[in-house]
Amino acid sequence: MSAVVVTGAASGIGRGIAIGAAKRGRHVALLDIDEQALADAASAVLAAGAASALPLVCDVSDEREVDAAFEAVADRLPAISGVVANAGIEVSEPLASATVESWDRVMAVNLRGTFLTSRAAVNHWRAQGSGGSLVCVSSPSAFVGFAGGANTAYGASKGGISAFVRAAALDGAPDGVRVNAVVPGATDTDILYFGLEGEALLARRAELAQAAQRQIPLGRMARPEEIADAVLWLLSDESAYVTGSHLVCDGGLLAKSANTF
């Protein structure tokens, strides 16, 4: 059984992908900055049936940490067949008061992190003499703005990821490296509730559930496992002829916005 590497694997969608890979009996390397949540996710991955779980503390924005993590995976796990560049952060700031620091941090984690993870994956496959499947996590904000704005850096980073995926797919095709993006719609994870706790957290949850019922054609947010299923299909041989594509998993949101005047 081959190995799958997932960044941002300690929480939310990344954790769902890691558990989904585990259920398919794969070796799973989990990369994240949150050491405690990472240990918990690695236990869940083992309990779900992974051949093995390798938690690695790694900041995807740091070149040396990403390359070292891939070296550790190469040393300790069987051949890597799939890599998921999933780690991401969101900062909500109106443009007029947005800071250079938060712009740079969003770009460093989301866009540079995707580049560094992808480059390490491609170099690993080159050394291994094999192809592989790389999945990057984009967002509807790569294609449409959100009412209320306030996430220009995030949208720009995800737009960059979507363009990167198409370019990297052409770059990798001659070597049998497939590169695709998953576009999750609103998915019920911590990123939606950053910095909130107690009453404020409960109120935001209720507010988002109501907004989802009103605005998302399928009437609800996604569960992380539902996004994970799409990623796992792109990692599998069932998608062998798919590269340079975007798989939109948003309950119909983008289709609706295209028809809303």
Ligand code: NAD
């Ligand atoms: P999440 O906050 O639950 O998970 C993100 C994970 O990334 C966390 O475990 C966090 O510790 C990790 N992380 C943050 N910075 C990191 C870094 N520098 N290096 C390594 N790991 C880091 O959020 P999520 O919703 O699971 O987000 C996963 C991906 O899905 C992100 O790229 C996000 O932009 C994207 N996405 C989420 C939604 C949504 O509605 N939840 C929608 C569209 C896209």
